[in-house]
Amino acid sequence: MRITGLETTLFACPPAGRRRTAGAPFAGCVVGLLTDSKLSGIAIGGSDLRVELAALTRQFLKGEDPRAAPALWQRMMDGRARSAGRAKTRAAMALLDLSLWDLKAKANDEPLWKTLGGSRPRVNAVASCSDGTLNDTELVKWFTDLAREFGFKSGMLRPGRDAGTDRRRLGRVRKALSSDAGEPELAIDAAGNWTAEQAIRRAREVERRFDLAWIALAAPRRDATGLKKVSDSVRAALCAGRGLRFPGDFQPHFQERSIDLVQVDIGLNGITGALQLADAAFGFELPVMLCAAPGNIQAQLAGAMPYVMNVEVTAPRPTEELFTTDVRIEDGHAVAGDAPGNGLGLNRAALARAAVQKLPARSSGR
Template sequence: MKITGYRTLRTHRDWGRPVGDVNGFIASGITEVPIVIVETDEGIEGVAVGSDHDIARIFPALEGQDPRGVSGLYDRMLAHVFKAGHNGATFGGIATLDAALWDIKAKALGEPLWRLLGGRDRFVPGYASGLDIALSDERLADFYAAMAERGFTSGKLKGGRDVETDLRRLRIVQEQLARNTQHPALMLDANESWNLKQAVRYVSAVEAEIDLTWIEEPLRRWDAHGHARLSQSVRAAVATGENLTGLEQFRALFDLGAVDVVQTGAVWGITHFLRLAYAAHARDLPISPVGLTSNPAVSHAAAAVPNHLTAEVQDLGMPFGVLVDEHVDEGGIILGDAPGAGLTVDEQAIGAAVHDGDWLQSAGPHVRPLRAGLSLAAERRAGSSPATHRDA
């Protein structure tokens, strides 16, 4: 079997609510979703959702190769962009091609990917995550009530601006999830918005009233020394790593004992997840993938590693024109038996659709505010946008 080509298309996801974090939000709730399809000379095609960045530059590393040699081809893609480097958005393009190759390999064997990777149980434990910074208290309660109906016992709040606001909203999440357990697990995600001492003060204030399971991305992603000091200063576990693009970027976090829950963005792909999971396992650390809505294939990898803790479940729907052989229930993801990663794409419907995807709008959560981490007071002035706020 040989790789002969690829094609890309873009669809959209309608979240049905504003989505974002402390850095900004998408008011429309419409986001773009790239799809990559890798073609072979035997007619088996690999389908992956994630990123199409730099695909044209990366693909020559795959053309004419046997797609079943996935691990070797992953290294070949990294080597192909050696001079410029694979970090940043390029890593997303590599990851999406990688996921498509795993899809091909499992389809060729007629197996669901989770079984090919060595998984015994099709169930992937998860936690609810509403990307909820812009939701009213009422809509926040509605989202976590719906997730509680699916059996979830843990939830993650986007916050980091104001302690009192976060305490109130954490209690809302707690109340909704309490229908399934007396002690819901509560996590708070600050999305790299603090400096070290801000983080210590803020988390300590929250922990005075609520038992946090973890604090997520409290500091800049590369600040291993800061994360280590924070972990020693608070009770909550420190969870970070989702924005690190490459296994080598975790070295300092591991060496300094700076991470308690190792996270990886699902958009960074299957091979990266597997390698990071085993690196974490060697250090007795759990791993947790972030954003499975961005790359549902990583759910299959999560089912196959010994130290998977929980996976972020942000939505119950799928992008327009995409079907995934899985369903959310019992507080997690139940994977299906379709060969491969279970993705089916209606290319004709997607091609005919007209939509306005605005995930990359300037006010969205992909743009860091210039003064993030540089305020004496964490809270924002009333009516100011977190993406545009400036201190007087």
């Protein structure tokens, strides 16, 4: 099988009817990597990457056998050694890697998790509310609905403006996620917006009443010294990795043990880079959290990673009818099915209706 070309579609769905986030429309870019067979490799990304995708495909992928997905990832990394750190280049590489792996699995007529050598994934899922603008009522409704329908027992939310707000909202989320099964697991995603000292004050204040399982990005993502300082002063595990673009960026975190839980984002690392990071983390005895991705296909990787703790879920199922996924959330776990490839299916008619020429300025890619 050889790669012949690429088709990309930009789409934007209005926020109306979506309970997931308050304001941002769901928008992004659908990639179809075409081959000389009937198969095409599908991936969905969050921004307009058409220029980068086309250039990378032309330069590195055309005429190649998609079964060499990992080698092609390396080829793109080496070929763009100077610009691979640019957010758009990196995200485009990751999208192409996702499509290549989709083809590699489809060529074997097997689900991606099996191509990766994994056992069938059934992995802890964390309900992650990445929208910090929800008011208390919206926040409680979001978590209550998710707990009721999908059995989530673990939740992560963005911090409020002070520790008092955090404690109030955490209390409400804890109640929303509580069940006969017992206390839920609670976590905060600070998104790198605090300094280490702010994080320590806030977290210790919150920890007087709440048992936080982890804090994501309690300090800027590269600040290994700061994150280590926070980790040494709070009970919660420190979690970082989102937004880091090279495996080398993780070195100081591994070296200093500045984090206790490694976020791995297939949206920036593709599958090839994610597997690499997961094995490196395993070597350092650090568990892995897989960041949210459209269709929750990140769960496909869990069975092939030796030390996965959980997957982040921002949308338990696609609500826009643009695409379908073979990963379902049940009883608080993400479970992958048997559909060949990464399990993403496109609804061509709906996609055509949502197609746009330009993405809205403020949008959510997940």
